[in-house]
Amino acid sequence: MKILLLGKNGQVGWELQRSLAPLGEVIALDFDSPGPLTADFSSPESLAATVRAVAPQIIVNAAAHTAVDKAESEPDFAHALNAASPAVLAREAKSLGAWLMHYSTDYVFDGSGSAPWMEDSPTGPLSVYGRTKLEGEQAIRASGCHHLIFRTSWVYAARGGNFAKTMLRLAQERERLTVIDDQIGSPTGADLLADLTAHALRHVQQHPEVAGTYHAVAQGETSWHGYAAHVVEFARAKGVPIKVAADLIVPVPTSTFPTPAKRPHNSRMNTGKLRGTFGVNLPGWQAGVDRMLTEVLG
Secondary structure (H helix, E strand, C coil), rough: CCCEECCCCHHHHHHHHHHHHHHEEEEEEECCCCCCCCCCCCCCCHHHHHHHHHHEEEECCCCCCCHHHCCCCHHHHHHHHHHHHHHHHHHHHHCCCCEEEEEEEHCCCCCCCCECCCCCCCCCCCCCHHHHHHHHHHHHHHHHHEEEEEEEEEEECCCCCCHHHHHHHHHHHHHCEEEEEEEEECEEEEHHHHHHHHHHHHHHHHHHHHHHEEECCCCCCCCCCHHHHHHHHHHHHCCCCCCHHHHEEEEEEEHCCCCCCCCEEEECCHHHHHHHHCCCCCCCCHHHHHHHHHHHCC
């Protein structure tokens, strides 16, 4: 089986190179890949030539415009990466009879209420990022191609920057931290997403009828404040020289840190469909974060 992986250098793309390897030959590309094949999402139609040249049985799209605030000032670029390019990939997948694996986000919802979002919950994105990601989803569904869409949230990895690393640095520099406590979600490891992807792609080869959209996040929920407190206390227990006291990690509302893009307050996602369809167990978010921190701290 031939698998075309796009966005290989991102957090999820990096982990996918590992998890997809047992399924077949992985051709992994990014926008700056050397040679005749590239994955330039700023030029969606150029992707079509790459897909046709590779002629894969599976296309895995791990590329996206994920700079949420920056997207507000460059909506056309965000649309090219998050909506137009997935539409082209879906069209080419349909033509080839290939599967398209794509990742979306909790930002397609408006963040209201406190109930976990279902796959068929009404969407209502609050930002350019959310709107363009939703448009990408809609284009894939409309194409009629075989597809899986995993909506996820609060993605992190040991590789690259992330919220936990930022909190670790600040906790060693400052005696007081202020962290948002009215946004609720589930920190989800790129490694978990990659493993779920490989499992699901193997499953759909025998059960194509389960194509569709799924929510894929770690089990449980927390706020950014709760996430930060967990990270700091884990590091303190490992002997990291933490300057901030536990009671000086101060919870504050979102309004304390104004941003160009509006964030959803409720990013809880119901994963019952994913667990039931693919027979998977989702670990608690703390387990994945602890594993990442162990790697980061050495």
